C-alpha cells in the first residue's frame with residue numbers, strides 16, 4: 192500500500208490521529224523541580240520497551256497513517272544506543288520526525304542525530320542564569336546546554352525550538368531575556384504553563400502558575416506579536432514578530448482548550464498507549480508486542496480499537512492539586 196493511500200486513525204469524535212509521541216526512557220540526568228521529585232525510582236529494565244520494540248511501534252503507527260513522530264522521555268539522549276533507534280525511524284521517511292531534549296548531550300550528539308534522519312529538536316531552557324539553572328534542574332549546568340543549542344544550530348536541523356516553563360517568582364522576570372536570546376540565536380521559543388502531572392512537594396503549583404496570557408502581555412509591551420495560522424493540533428498557539436523570523440509559541444493546557452483538534456496519542460516507555468495527556472485512559476501495547484512477536488496484525492488491531500477510548504477532552508484545573516499521578520517523565524512531554 193502506498194503511504195498516500197493509508198487512511199489515518201480516527202477516534203469516536205471524528206478526530207484524525209496522525210501524531211505519536213514515543214517515550215524512550217523514564218530516566219534523566221536532570222531532576223527539574225516541576226517534573227520530578229529529588230529522589231526518583233526508575234523502572235526496572237524488563238518493564239521498559241526495548242529499542243527494537245519502540246521501532247516496531249513506530250513502523251506500525253506509520254502503517255496506520257502516522258506522519259509525525261516525536262521521541263521524548265525522560266531524557267531521550269541518556270538512553271544508550273538511541274542513535275540506532277533514530278536511524279531506524281529516520282529511514283521510515285516520515286513527514287516530521289522530532290525529539291524533545293534537555294540539551295545536555297547535544298554538544299556531542301547534535302550532528303549524529305541530524306545525520307541519522309532527525310528533522311527537528313525542541314530544547315528545554317527555562318533560564319539564562321547559571322545559578323537558577325542549577326536550582327531548577329537540580330543537577331544541570333547551563334553552559335553545557337548553551338553549547339548544545341549552538342551544536343544543534345550548526346548541525347542544520349529543519350527546526351529548533353526552545354521550551355520554557357515559566358513559574359512565578361522563579362523565572363518570570365526572564366521572559367523578555369529568553370525572547371531576546373531566541374531572536375539572537377534565530378530559533379523559535381515556546382512558553383509552557385506548568386501542568387499538574389506527578390506529585391511534587393518542592394513548590395505549590397497553584398502559586399507558581401504563570402498563565403500564557405500573562406506571559407504574552409509582558410512580551411507585547413516590547414514586541415509586536417502577530418497571530419499565525421500555524422496549528423500543531425495541540426495546545427500551542429504561535430505568533431510572529433515583524434522584525435524577526437522566529438515564532439513565539441504559547442502552550443496553554445490550562446487556559447486554551449485544544450481538545451477539539453487533538454491529533455495525538457502517546458506511548459509510555461512501558462508501552463502504555465495513552466489516549467490523552469490529562470486522563471488515565473490507556474491500553475497495554477507491551478503485552479501485545481511481547482505476546483505476538485511475529486506479524487503486526489494484532490498490534491494494528493489493538494491500536495485501532497484503542498482509538499475508541501480517546502476521551503473528548505481533558506479537565507486540568509488550576510487548584511494546585513495533582514490530577515494525574517504519572518510524572519511528566521513517565522508520560523513523555
Ligand code: SAM
Pocket residue numbers: 219225226263264265266267291292293313314315354355356383384385386387388519520523524
Ligand atoms: N527531558 C526532555 C526535556 O526536558 O526537554 C524531554 C522530556 S520533558 C518531560 C518534556 C517537556 O515537558 C520539557 O519541555 C519540560 O520542560 C516539560 N515539562 C516537564 N514537566 C512539566 C510540567 N509539570 N508542566 C509543564 N511542562 C512540563
Ligand code: SF4
Pocket residue numbers: 219220221222223226227264265266293315519520
Ligand atoms: Fe528530565 Fe526533562 Fe523532566 Fe527536566 S523536564 S527532569 S530534563 S525529563
